[in-house]
Amino acid sequence: MKLFEYVLLIASILGCLYLIWANSRVRPRTALIIFASLLGTLFLHLVIEHFRWLMVPVYGIVIVAAIGCILKIRNYASLQPKRLKSVLLSLCALLAGGLTVAMTGFLPLFQFEKPSGPYRVGVIDYTWTDSGRSLANGSNRRLNVRIWYPASDEPSTPAYYIPQADLFIEAVKKQYGLWSLLLSSYRRLEIPAQYAAPFYNNADPVPAIVYLHGNHLGTRFTSTFQAIDLASHGYMVIAIEHPGTAFLSVFDKDNYTPFTNLFTELPAQFSAHNAVSIPLLEEMHSDVQFVLDYIQDIDHHDSNSLLANRMDPDRIALVGHSFGGAAAAHILAHSTTVKAAVNLDGYLYGEYPDEAPQKPLLIINGGLDIEGLEETMNGLEEEREIRNRMLGDTGLEVTLPKAGHLNFTDLPLYSPLLKILAPDPKEQHRLINEQTLQFLKKHL
Template sequence: MRFWEIGLIVVNFVLLGWTLFTRKRTKRWFAIALPVAYCVLIVQLIAEGYRWQMIPAYLSPIILTACYLLTKQKKNAGSWVSVAVKSLLLFIYLSVAVALPALMPVSLFQKPNGPFTVGTTLYHWVDDRREEPFAKDPKDRRELMVQIYYPAGDQGEGDREPYLRNTHEVAKGLEGDLSIPAFTLSHLGLVQTNAFTDARMSDTEKQYPVLLFSHGLNGFRNQNTFEVEELASQGYIVVSIDHAYDAAATVYPDGRTAYFQSVNLSDLPERDRHIQLWKDDVAFVLDQIEKLNRGDVDDRFTGRIDTSRIGMFGHSYGGATAAQMLVEDSRIKAAIDMDGTLYGSTIKDSGIGKPFLLMSAEMSDDSDEDSLEEKLRNKRALAGGGMSLVIPHTDHTSFTDFHLMSPLLRSPGEDPRYVHRIINEFSLAFFDLYVKQRGNSLELEKLATKYPEVHFKVN
């Protein structure tokens, strides 16, 4: 919970408890208690904003007012039965008031560890060469929203970037996948990241390497903010792509929203076919990055992007896309697949032949009839030097921000911040070695020693 949320609950419930159990309740007491209770409420609403999870706490001044109106001055606290009942009711009420905001926190992201402040900016790119396969009008072109995170030169100046710019639409898009009503995620609109909107780019280095990020089916471009911000703070330009109509919701600058529509991708052959759309998206974004480097409208990225050093990572279907692009596009030097089945064209038995790391969840579902084929695909991809790691106490969404959103979404025994630290450290060491071309393979071996519970293997 945030500072003033905690303050509201502590102050108002102390006042409420004192009112219920003190032997003397004078007008003077209420003349002080009521203004304090309402003032703390008003300050919290102004400083931090309303969210529905705080409704029980918001009602505490009203209940305090009711106590004033319904009780007489200098009234005894009552019998032990009365005290016991009041104590039980107050405990239940306090538990609800604390549990709701605690189970759906607003403070999600820790400060990145790198030397750079993080900046971010958003682009709307239209591929005039491709039709939009989900549109009814054949004249519609493929449109993508792309958010870029980068090392910033401003030391915390400017506005902090919100986690989601279009919370309502994304929450509505996630509603079916997470099996929870959209309104329960409305508080994500209050979450701030560590990035600063449109900040000036850092001049520390002449050029910076690039990493592309691709979300999972029904995910969204910001779903791995914990990882994207860390990599940007370590000196990478990170490009996060919304794959329109396969993302939970993509909102264009004119207000149009492309909601998730790929509900028929139920088997391996169909997902193998569909991934071509995502590969074409990534290839288009790579072309746009090269254009940005030649000449950006506001000159932020002009000449600052090292297009000879590009890597890619993704979660789930996005991880499969990263693997496919590593195989097919010479611009991608290394890739990480986070718990993604390797959909797409068949990889040779000899392996990918380029640096590849497959991160997997411990709690994968092996009961599916396609699981044998998936294991064979993984084996081929890892042949000839591919790397793999399995993180304990994780499931498929442990590799995203989702488990930070609520303890209710976590796997048994999982500490999401610890899991994210493992992901970030291995990702950074991998990309530093194969994209920045700094360091050596000993860094990965040191991490394997540092985290002995992680099953890291070089094939």
């Protein structure tokens, strides 16, 4: 909870209890002071911290207390309520306050750790259209891209966690319903980055990391913990949101693409999942190549772009989680542009040559065993053979024993209820960043 949320919670409960128990002894002047204090605190909370649905029980207490104050200010005479009624009213106020504390505890306004690198971080969002690829409806493929980069020390606008939050949350409400309530709490969640800040004043182009999210719950912002840290060490981090595999890709209020699950009816067999995965991975490869080409020539599209001539095309790596990790390995095997890749807890779906290119690949596995969620995929011997082939002599495989699959994203920060699936997220994030950064520094 934020400062004025705490103040409003305490003030509303105390004010309500005072009005209940003092009742006829409350003077109009005292009621006026309580009324003004509550409305003043509510005003500051709404202006500075903004409305949160999790605070609705407290807003209810404020309304009840305000009504009680108005009646006292007007010298409304009332009998002293019976003790049982006072007790019940007090319990209602305390329960409403307790409910708010519980809900805000289960869905906290989390904060990211300060990036470990020496640079400030800038972030900017784009939507680009690939005119060379057409969809079934005849339109061209559009991609939302969020880019983090080392920024100058000049003051700029604070950046928010969710890009175009109002538009995104409204689309989530249409598509997924109650999911929008969770995300609405993060509408104005600031991150340790400056929006559209000037690039760091260094003439040398910087290495680029293309980040590839996982299936279903992935978006261009759900691994902010890692993107911010990499950018603070001097990397340009390009997070592409792939329509169809992302949770939701929103382009405008009437145009968005939800996740399409092509795996639900498949048997739990690696080869079956791999066959369905290959076309998706090829499409993601095309997305990556289009975005890299666009950034390389961005001065032709926007002569004033802060990214113009900032990316080093000879130092490009991929980092991907889950299905995005498979895409990272698949693209590494087929691209002449990408020099290294990091697979974060993903199967190696894709097509791979018999003689894999000797390019560095880091695989970080989550080693957490959860009762009831044991591995059910069959045919993993084939995946293990691909893995060994791709690792070759230059690759590295690491297992973090306490990391769950979701630990490789921001999602465990959303609620402590996810602790059983992803324990100690900040410590696991630190270890993931440490391993990834060490690998990239060595190979880029």
